[in-house]
Amino acid sequence: MATKENLTPAETVSNATTISQIFDVVARAAPEVRAGLPGRRVAAEGENPSGESQMAADVFADELLCDRLGDLSGVGEYASEEREHPVDVGTGLSVCVDPLDGSSNLKPNNTMGTIVAVYDAPLPATGADVVASAYVLYGATTTMVTARDGTVTEYVIHEDGEYEVCREDVRLPDDPSVYGFGGRVPDWVDSFTAYVREVESDPSMKLRYGGSMIGDVNQVLTYGGVFGYPTLADAPEGKLRVQFEGYPVAHIVETAGGRSSDGSQSLMDVEKEDLHARTPVYVGNEAFVAGVEEALADD
Structure with a gap:
């Protein structure tokens, strides 16, 4: 054999x-x-x-x-x-x-x-x-x-x-209802904080954040909405790793009809030379991720 x-x-x-x-x-x-x-x-x-x-x-x-x-x-x-x-x-x-x-x-x-x-x-x-x-x-x-x-x-x-x-053929719902964002709130940059406050002001949106990135992403895939682990004042690249978390999560969400971003481009277009390199991560319904990019563009 x-x-x-x-x-x-x-x-x-x-x-x-x-x-x-x-x-x-x-x-x-x-x-x-x-x-x-x-x-x-x-x-x-x-x-x-x-x-x-x-x-x-x-x-x-x-x-x-x-x-x-x-x-x-x-x-x-x-x-x-x-x-x-x-x-x-x-x-x-x-x-x-x-x-x-x-x-x-x-x-x-x-x-x-x-x-x-x-x-x-x-x-x-x-x-x-x-x-x-x-x-x-x-x-x-x-x-x-x-x-x-x-x-x-x-x-x-x-x-x-x-x-x-x-x-089968899982798609993000068209009527999103959940959101979750990682990192310490005092470490968020001002533009991202303003974006989150806007999301929170929508009474149809519910906070879902459990400390396991993939659990929070699964909430978004199930109910629609947005998840993000953002750039932080003391950690511009955020916490999540491109190879192990950024690419696979972006691939799943984008395949399901959603969108991903590092704040300015699709996570699938991010290129890093180090195996353990980090990146900010934003995934979810198109409108929410576009909103993140628009907010961060003001920095």
Whole structure:
């Protein structure tokens, strides 16, 4: 039997097949990640490459996903927020993972997720190289949202790792009703603060912010609205990473008919040379994201 190391070109799988396999691995690993959380609600030794303290659950999820995704014959590189450099696992597509987005929510038992971006290029890649994206949400139920070939699909993942479609051709609703913005309010720049006050003045809009970026984005995808982690007075590039959060979230939201921005352009057009580079992130319905850009243009 051919091993991953000695496959001939004729034996390598197509990108489409590899993407399906990546989604399958992520979905089937989700119950294991979730089951491993209760005993890993403590800090691990050390920090990730962005200088943030790691939880034991971060490390556990990262190692599990690296092993499973790295075994796929069509995956060439694996990278995560928990590792300084990509891992060379063979030949094929590159996969970037935020193994446990919102792991600080472990202690209060709030929403967390896993974010996946698939690139047809070596890392660090660009938005133009994204061929698929997904996230798993560990909420009241475990769900997975995927974007590929111009379509967004939502799945319910069962305890045994089996999963089934619950929503096809997901689109942002035309009657948006939620908003959520990260960062300390005193650190917001004045133009962004003014924009948020305008959003808050609309009685039809409800604040939804839970400390897990992907949980907040899922609210927007479900109800319509806007999420942002903005540029801050002391952090012009914000907090979120382009490769691990910016590109995949933008890909999903834009595929679902929404819009993304770093404040002046689509997140998919942002180019950064560092694997762990950050960017401001604004995603949601067209009118809201256009409003952000208009407000920030006054700076």
